[in-house]
Amino acid sequence: MFRMPTRHVPIAILGAGLTGLCAARTIRRARGACRVFERSRHVGGHASTIEDQGYRFDCTGHLLHLRSDALREEVLELLDGACFEIDRNSVVFSNGVTTPYPFQAHTHGLPPEVAYECLLGFLRAVQHPPSEPPRNFEEYCLRHFGAGFSRHFMLPYNRRLFGVPLDQITTDWCERFVPRPKLEDVLAGAVGLENSRLGYNSRFLYPKLGIGELPRALARSAGDISFDASLVELRPERRELVIGSELVRYETLVSSVPLTTLLDSIRELPSEVAAARKRLRVTELRYLDVALAAPPKRDFHWAYVPEERFPFYRVGQYSAFSQEMAPPGGSSLYVELVDRKPPDLSRLVPEVLAGLCELGVIHSASDVRFVRARHLEQAYVIYDAERAPALSVIEPFLESLGVISTGRYGAWNYSSMEDALRFGSEAAERALVRS
Numbered sequence: 001m002f003r004m005p006t007r008h009v010p011i012a013i014l015g016a017g018l019t020g021l022c023a024a025r026t027i028r029r030a031r032g033a034c035r036v037f038e039r040s041r042h043v044g045g046h047a048s049t050i051e052d053q054g055y056r057f058d059c060t061g062h063l064l065h066l067r068s069d070a071l072r073e074e075v076l077e078l079l080d081g082a083c084f085e086i087d088r089n090s091v092v093f094s095n096g097v098t099t100p101y102p103f104q105a106h107t108h109g110l111p112p113e114v115a116y117e118c119l120l121g122f123l124r125a126v127q128h129p130p131s132e133p134p135r136n137f138e139e140y141c142l143r144h145f146g147a148g149f150s151r152h153f154m155l156p157y158n159r160r161l162f163g164v165p166l167d168q169i170t171t172d173w174c175e176r177f178v179p180r181p182k183l184e185d186v187l188a189g190a191v192g193l194e195n196s197r198l199g200y201n202s203r204f205l206y207p208k209l210g211i212g213e214l215p216r217a218l219a220r221s222a223g224d225i226s227f228d229a230s231l232v233e234l235r236p237e238r239r240e241l242v243i244g245s246e247l248v249r250y251e252t253l254v255s256s257v258p259l260t261t262l263l264d265s266i267r268e269l270p271s272e273v274a275a276a277r278k279r280l281r282v283t284e285l286r287y288l289d290v291a292l293a294a295p296p297k298r299d300f301h302w303a304y305v306p307e308e309r310f311p312f313y314r315v316g317q318y319s320a321f322s323q324e325m326a327p328p329g330g331s332s333l334y335v336e337l338v339d340r341k342p343p344d345l346s347r348l349v350p351e352v353l354a355g356l357c358e359l360g361v362i363h364s365a366s367d368v369r370f371v372r373a374r375h376l377e378q379a380y381v382i383y384d385a386e387r388a389p390a391l392s393v394i395e396p397f398l399e400s401l402g403v404i405s406t407g408r409y410g411a412w413n414y415s416s417m418e419d420a421l422r423f424g425s426e427a428a429e430r431a432l433v434r435s
């Protein structure tokens with residue numbers, strides 16, 4: 001009879017992204033025993049960096065906007081000074097001009113009729129707010145930004161980013177990530193006053209060798225990690241996991257793999273949980289790594305591209321975050337694509353390069369050394385009307401099984417790397433109490 005090799009771990013952690021690594025590190029520091037199981041061959045998950053021919057690429061822009069001073073100190077210590085503190089220099093390409101981001105605070109420099117439409121719409125929205133609160137993200141934009149800003153930036157850009165109609169998206173995540181414009185900022189931006197500090201992401205930390213340095217540093221104190229160790233089955237009643245071809249017996253389980261993956265690994269889900277799981281939606285993302293033999297043509301970190309004629313909605317320059325992201329004299333870009341289907345590169349790449357030339361991002365297509373298509377299966381959890389009711393069924397179910405599912409995809413939310421670090425240490429505290 002075949003018996004699977006069996007391992008016993010007091011605390012099993014699924015996933016070696018920032019959440020899982022931070023959980024493991026916290027447990028080890030408290031002298032607890034744990035092991036991390038990671039599907040891929042490296043740590044970092046969405047916060048990974050790959051290297052190719054001297055060029056370094058993250059999974060699109062990953063910048064550390066740390067609000068907690070304590071966490072900031074910890075991250076600086078982990079990176080041992082090998083990181084930059086950077087003031088945002090991001091722009092919007094629209095209506096044939098380049099304006100600083102955020103769009104609503106920089107109408108100066110737009111064609112006058114566009115600036116007028118934006119200002120008029122904003123003032124009307126402020127003066128005559130509807131009596132009912134906005135029911136969805138589209139209404140939130142119209143209500144707080146007005147018709148002009150919505151038409152020229154907020155609606156087309158966010159439609160392209162999320163890949164779903166904005167009237168399907170709720171407003172419960174907006175207060176933090178989509179701050180309402182203030183009258184004084186809009187007016188200052190209309191007459192060209194300095195306004196570049198606005199928004200949650202105006203200053204950020206970035207490791208010299210790419211964001212992957214952060215999980216690599218965390219992994220040094222996270223203890224044992226099994227790689228190529230994919231979750232196949234969770235048998236929660238028996239506190240068993242099948243990981244690859246190994247049976248793992250655990251006392252406490254912390255999972256940071258996507259909630260959908262975790263639920264799909266349980267054989268007979270109660271029908272109401274199976275129905276709730278089907279209601280969870282997430283947007284995938286396809287993007288391009290672009291290696292250039294020339295330095296950047298324009299000086300910006302990342303640019304928003306709301307206009308539909310371009311096949312990409314955002315482009316960023318890793319080598320503007322750190323020159324070490326490209327070999328001397330070169331530069332490296334990410335280009336986030338609107339289309340979620342597998343790209344036909346022979347058609348798409350010339351179109352993208354023509355767009356980048358038109359926007360003045362690159363000098364010429366002949367500067368390109370290579371382009372590679374990349375794919376994130378999970379990018380943005382969709383906050384639609386189904387999400388909260390579905391989670392209200394799934395969360396108590398997992399709780400009843402003693403499973404802690406956390407992280408951006410483990411808890412099915414829209415959150416940052418700072419949150420992931422926090423989720424990881426909070427999950428560790430809970431796991432330590434239980435074990």
Ligand SMILES: Cc1cc2nc3c(=O)[nH]c(=O)nc-3n(C[C@H](O)[C@H](O)[C@H](O)COP(=O)(O)OP(=O)(O)OC[C@H]3O[C@@H](n4cnc5c(N)ncnc54)[C@H](O)[C@@H]3O)c2cc1C
Nearest residue numbers: 015017018019039045046062063230231379407408416417
């Ligand atoms: C396009 C994009 C841009 C972003 N930009 C920023 C930014 O600028 N700043 C910021 O703060 N945040 C940003 N984020 C958010 C940030 O990436 C996440 O908050 C953070 O990386 C989440 O970490 P995590 O550990 O929770 O999840 P993940 O990084 O997804 O880690 C989960 C891990 O589980 C592993 N796994 C999956 N399935 C299995 C399985 N079956 N078995 C075993 N292991 C498995 C994965 O390989 C992965 O390593 C961005 C996210 C995206 C998508």
